[in-house]
Amino acid sequence: MKGKFISFEGSDGAGKTTALSRVFKLIRPTSGMAPLITREPGGDRIAEEIRHVILDPDNTAMDAKTEALLYAAARRQHVVQDIVPALKTGRTVLCDRYVDSSVAYQGGGRQLGFKPILKLNQYATGGLEPDLTIYFKIPAKVGLDRIQNHRQNKMDRLDQEKLGFHQRVNNAYDQLAKANSNRIKVINADQDVEHVVADVLRLLKNDAHLKFKENA
Numbered sequence: 001m002k003g004k005f006i007s008f009e010g011s012d013g014a015g016k017t018t019a020l021s022r023v024f025k026l027i028r029p030t031s032g033m034a035p036l037i038t039r040e041p042g043g044d045r046i047a048e049e050i051r052h053v054i055l056d057p058d059n060t061a062m063d064a065k066t067e068a069l070l071y072a073a074a075r076r077q078h079v080v081q082d083i084v085p086a087l088k089t090g091r092t093v094l095c096d097r098y099v100d101s102s103v104a105y106q107g108g109g110r111q112l113g114f115k116p117i118l119k120l121n122q123y124a125t126g127g128l129e130p131d132l133t134i135y136f137k138i139p140a141k142v143g144l145d146r147i148q149n150h151r152q153n154k155m156d157r158l159d160q161e162k163l164g165f166h167q168r169v170n171n172a173y174d175q176l177a178k179a180n181s182n183r184i185k186v187i188n189a190d191q192d193v194e195h196v197v198a199d200v201l202r203l204l205k206n207d208a209h210l211k212f213k214e215n216a
Contacts, residue, residue, distance in 0.1 A: 003087040004210055005128070007098040010136030011169050012159050013143025014189045015196060017096050019136065022197045024094065027204060036086040039096035041074035044081040050074040055156035062157075064110040068117055071102050072124040079125050092210070098130060100176055100184070105158065108172025109165045132207065134200060135177050136189035140166035 008016040017039075024037055041051040053059065054070050075098070086093050099121045107117035140163060147159050177184045187199050204210055 002090040004092045004132070005083065005087060005095070005130045006092065006204075006210070007095045007100065007130040007133045008136070009097060009100045009104075009133055009173065009184075010189060011104075011138065011140060011143050011166055011173065013146035014136035014138045015146070015193060016134075016136040016189070018193055019189075019196050019200055020094060020096055022193070023200050023204070026197070026201060033089070033091050035092040035094050036082065037094050037096075038078070038082055040078060040098055040101065041071055043078040043083075043095075046081075047074040047077045050077070055158065057155070057157050057160060059157060064106065064112055067110065068102065068106040068112060068120065071106065072120050075099070075102070075121060076124040079128055084128070095130070098133070099125065100133060100135075100173070103176060104169045104172040108175075109161070109169040111168065114172070114175075130183065132210065133180070133184040134203065135173060135184050135186050136196070137170075137173070137177075137186050138189040140170045142190055 008020050010016045020037065024035065040047075041054055042048045050070055050073060054062075054067060054074070083093050083095065099118070102121050103114055103117050106112050107114040144159075144163065144166060147155060177186055185203055187196060187203070189196055
């Protein structure tokens with residue numbers, strides 16, 4: 001693959017989507033085409049339809065393994081249709097969530113186990129991993145409070161899970177970050193968005209392999 005693949009990870013309310021949007025406007029690659037900004041579940045049309053099924057608040061009867069399989073299916077479609085073609089042309093891909101989300105949410109939050117979820121998603125992605133993952137770390141309670149305060153009318157099925165679920169998700173992310181410290185870099189998301197964005201920019205610009213610079 002010619003391009004670089006960067007994923008943005010974190011529990012609900014961590015602010016990673018907001019940070020990704022702002023960072024995209026502030027940086028550009030030193031050469032080549034503009035980065036591809038995408039998300040999971042979603043990106044591709046078919047994957048976006050699966051996203052609707054997964055996150056629909058009315059689908060409360062969804063089994064945990066069904067959820068895990070749907071995420072993997074959406075990811076497969078996304079990788080084949082969007083991520084791999086972009087990387088092959090040399091584009092940088094900035095993705096809001098990837099495999100680590102499934103390991104944290106289904107492996108940790110749903111207590112299905114890290115290994116089965118990782119194996120399922122390695123099959124779905126053909127083993128494609130990000131070159132860099134930025135983990136937006138925030139206490140679960142703080143993230144849920146942000147959701148309640150800022151998007152109460154847009155809460156999806158996972159947003160509505162109880163605190164214990166989100167705490168398990170956070171613990172899983174912490175374990176992933178510790179076990180994959182070369183790939184996963186931790187950002188303190190429990191601060192105002194300007195400081196978060198500044199920390200992300202610093203990380204991207206200081207990585208010589210990524211070849212980013214700030215817009216003039």
